[in-house]
Amino acid sequence: MIKELQQPDGVLKVTASGPLSKDSPYNRIVLRKTVVRGKTVFQAEMYTSTQVFHSNVQLTDAASWASRLEGNYKQICVSQPTCDVTYLTSKKGVTTRIVRATAAKNVRPEQHNRVKKYILNEGDDVPAMVDLGIFTKEGKVVAGMYDKFRQINRFTELDDVLKNHVGSLTLLDFGCGKSYLTFIVYHYLTNVRKIDAKVIGYDLKADVVEDCNALAAKYGYANLHFAVADVSRDKLYEEHIDAVLSLHACDTATDHALAFAVKHNVPYVFSVPCCQHEVNGGISAGGGDLDVLLKYGIVKERVSALLTDTIRAMLLEDAGYKVDVLEFVDLAHTPKNVMLRCVKTGKPSDRNAPRIKELIEKYRFEQTLYRLLKG
Numbered sequence: 146m147i148k149e150l151q152q153p154d155g156v157l158k159v160t161a162s163g164p165l166s167k168d169s170p171y172n173r174i175v176l177r178k179t180v181v182r183g184k185t186v187f188q189a190e191m192y193t194s195t196q197v198f199h200s201n202v203q204l205t206d207a208a209s210w211a212s213r214l215e216g217n218y219k220q221i222c223v224s225q226p227t228c229d230v231t232y233l234t235s236k237k238g239v240t241t242r243i244v245r246a247t248a249a250k251n252v253r254p255e256q257h258n259r260v261k262k263y264i265l266n267e268g269d270d271v272p273a274m275v276d277l278g279i280f281t282k283e284g285k286v287v288a289g290m291y292d293k294f295r296q297i298n299r300f301t302e303l304d305d306v307l308k309n310h311v312g313s314l315t316l317l318d319f320g321c322g323k324s325y326l327t328f329i330v331y332h333y334l335t336n337v338r339k340i341d342a343k344v345i346g347y348d349l350k351a352d353v354v355e356d357c358n359a360l361a362a363k364y365g366y367a368n369l370h371f372a373v374a375d376v377s378r379d380k381l382y383e384e385h386i387d388a389v390l391s392l393h394a395c396d397t398a399t400d401h402a403l404a405f406a407v408k409h410n411v412p413y414v415f416s417v418p419c420c421q422h423e424v425n426g427g428i429s430a431g432g433g434d435l436d437v438l439l440k441y442g443i444v445k446e447r448v449s450a451l452l453t454d455t456i457r458a459m460l461l462e463d464a465g466y467k468v469d470v471l472e473f474v475d476l477a478h479t480p481k482n483v484m485l486r487c488v489k490t491g492k493p494s495d496r497n498a499p500r501i502k503e504l505i506e507k508y509r510f511e512q513t514l515y516r517l518l519k520g
């Protein structure tokens with residue numbers, strides 16, 4: 146019994162690690178006391194080997210979390226203001242409770258909504274954002290542009306991954322469109338982080354590319370360039386590239402961005418896929434468990450989109466990336482809300498490819514990234 150969670154007011158953090166069952170969905174669970182919109186809650190972080198899921202847990206639900214954790218992890222550490230309590234559970238189910246006094250800890254929970262510095266903050270002086278229609282002249286977010294503002298700020302992930310990077314950086318943005326993200330990333334890297342950055346945006350639309358180049362010139366953004374290109378077939382920048390970005394690049398343009406990153410050994414990839422028609426257009430019942438999910442149009446469409454992103458993530462893993470599949474922004478702000486955050490950490494393998502091949506053959510669909518990398 147983790148009795149501390151029956152009285153959660155005095156608990157700062159709970160860390161459960163070492164699952165005792167191989168069927169456990171999570172390798173590690175961390176409950177961290179935090180304040181969200183003025184209310185004290187635990188923020189739960191649940192780690193699988195490839196993903197991390199987040200949810201907020203009300204203090205009144207802490208006891209039910211205790212029963213979910215106890216007996217299921219080798220080690221559960223409960224951090225309190227003046228002591229740490231550790232529960233060690235053996236494979237035979239015997240639990241030992243160890244209390245260790247500590248120096249007094251800061252009992253004020255983190256103000257979760259205030260600590261993070263986003264890449265774009267309301268009130269920042271970024272004149273290009275006014276031209277792009279994100280900010281008013283007074284630095285307020287334009288009504289109607291909040292969704293885009295939130296989406297751009299989700300790329301603060303970029304900062305988390307790049308913070309240890311030393312030297313100059315080159316980033317390519319695939320399907321940059323009006324280039325809100327491209328501009329703010331360039332501004333952030335060069336003016337805020339003072340990194341020698343070069344950013345190139347590619348899009349099919351010549352008029353949009355022309356406008357973006359004019360805006361970059363207007364603000365003296367010397368290393369921000371835009372080019373008209375079909376990323377599925379045109380020759381793109383071939384020198385050293387540090388990161389590939391894609392934000393809602395249409396349908397299979399995302400696959401071309403990912404394939405480009407793999408083929409050019411790009412260390413970081415941040416991709417938020419867009420509308421996905423390819424798998425949905427081809428997939429059909431194959432006599433397996435998936436059949437039931439293909440019966441109703443809207444379910445089939447959603448399953449196809451999820452399957453597409455799963456296949457992309459698995460192929461990137463095979464290419465040697467550590468892939469996190471993250472919620473992009475709240476579903477209320479966009480239905481296209483999966484982000485693939487990928488960091489090249491290892492060597493290519495064929496670990497996932499056979500499973501994907503089996504699915505593709507059984508359910509008879511095409512998937513562009515699979516074709517580009519394995520076809």
Ligand SMILES: C[S@@+](CC[C@H](N)C(=O)[O-])C[C@H]1O[C@@H](n2cnc3c(N)ncnc32)[C@H](O)[C@@H]1O
Binds near residue numbers: 323392395419
């Ligand atoms: C939905 S918009 C997203 C624009 C921008 N990234 C954003 O989030 O605001 C998708 C963009 O991808 C571009 N696009 C689609 N297919 C492309 C391709 N094959 N090559 C280059 N750009 C492409 C479109 O022209 C469009 O501007």
